[in-house]
Amino acid sequence: MAEIRVPVLLATSNGVGMGHLTRQVTVALAGADRLDVTLLSLSAALPTVARAAGDGRLPGADRLRFEYCPSRTSPWQGAGAAKVAWRTHWDPYLADRLVALVAETGARVVAFDGVVPYAGLLRARQALPRTAFVWVRRGMWRPGVGAAWLARAAHFDAVVEPGDVGGAADTGPTAGLPGVVRTAPISLTSVLPALPRAEARERLGLDPARPALLLAPGSGAYADVSTLLRTVVRDVRDAAPDWQVAVTRQAIARHAADVTDGPDGTDGSLVVLRDVYPLAPLLGAFDAAVGAAGYNAVHEHVSVGLPTLLVPSTGHETDDQVARSHGVADLGAALVATDGAGLRSGLDRLLDPGVRAEVRAACADLPPADGAREVADLLARLGADRPAVDRPAPAGPPAWRRPALAAAGARRGVPLVTEEHDPVGPEQPVEHLLAGASPEYRARRRAAARWLYR
Structure with a gap:
């Protein structure tokens, strides 16, 4: 038929x-x-x-x-x-x-x-x-x-x-x-199979031997995200120099993905992921993430158990990212930072293997996003x-x-x-x-x- x-x-x-x-x-x-x-x-x-x-x-x-x-x-x-x-x-x-x-x-x-x-x-x-x-x-x-x-x-x-x-x-x-x-x-993770970690890292140009942190600031349409970019790259480099950081930059983003702390703008610690779509099947390449609390990113990260420090945008007309962040954090499925001090302390916690294990366990207890x-x-x-x-x-x-x-x-x-x-x-x-x-x-x-x- x-x-x-x-x-x-x-x-x-x-x-x-x-x-x-x-x-x-x-x-x-x-x-x-x-x-x-x-x-x-x-x-x-x-x-x-x-x-x-x-x-x-x-x-x-x-x-x-x-x-x-x-x-x-x-x-x-x-x-x-x-x-x-x-x-x-x-x-x-x-x-x-x-x-x-x-x-x-x-x-x-x-x-x-x-x-x-x-x-x-x-x-x-x-x-x-x-x-x-x-x-x-x-x-x-x-x-x-x-x-x-x-x-x-x-x-x-x-x-x-x-x-x-x-x-x-x-x-x-x-x-x-x-x-x-x-x-x-x-969540796109419900319909797209995850790639093996090694293959995902190869596609993204990541060092296969180093831990990797995903920095996903979103479109940057309503705020200057340069402070977030610099803070994360600097603090990770200082606290955990063996980690590499990859930052997403959508074609429609209004932020710059470059960090100018080092002599070459990255000091070897930043990989720019330009217009990588879809990212969902490649999330297994990362050990942790820091990013905005938009609907799709939150559900993709939680669905694959990626420990994430949420830094909610407050400039959206309708999307209450602050509320979403706290709702997810209350379940233990993410960390949240709403100011500079919270970002620094949140990064310290995110780099702790024990904390990441707790977040992954909380994510595993959530129903599927299908x-x-x-x-x-x-x-x-x-x-x-x-x-x-x-x-x-x-x-x-x-x-x-x-x-x-x-x-x-x-x-x-x-x-x-x-x-x-x-x-x-x-x-x-x-x-x-x-x-x-x-x-x-x-x-x-x-x-x-x-x-x-x-």
């Missing part, structure tokens, strides 16, 4: 790191036997994921299809009147992109992972009443934020909250909300009896805005490209296309580009 998989569209916000994208990739891999996935993302990190899928670093992702959509704050928005026009018309543009892609792929379900359900997403929901819409949003929101965003849950067929190992410390507005499907935590399978099951069920969209009506900007568009200036030429092109890097705008797109889809995309790029 031929394999039957439910076509679904997984969408993500732009975010400041890899979190939303990685969760959706995990769901796609967990449901590979029953979901036919297209991934649409506003994130500039999408090319990193697409390349990893293409060259085999994401086993099982060879059937995933990708498409990039510029966000409201894309660098292509221009300045002055052009910027105002872009932001005014971006939500109708997003709705048009979503509706067109659902029709092109035959998706029965749209699952959005992000903090804010954009007006354009809700507009697409209205235009696709027979397509199931799901909002996947992590918990641990900071107290007092996001009430208006949470009220948009009523527009979705289901709201999914992936579990959080630090969830007992959640005191924010999502804690205990009714009508939410709560799953186990989601919530992606639960989400994939839910999407398959929701989409099983839904019809495909048949020739959706043209969208475009609101009629009352079209005269303003016509007066906004000359049209810019906007090429259409395939997913083999890096759609994020060029300064010149591009419209990224799904590989093998139909003539009808290309025509609709050209029409949308004509009224957006002014």
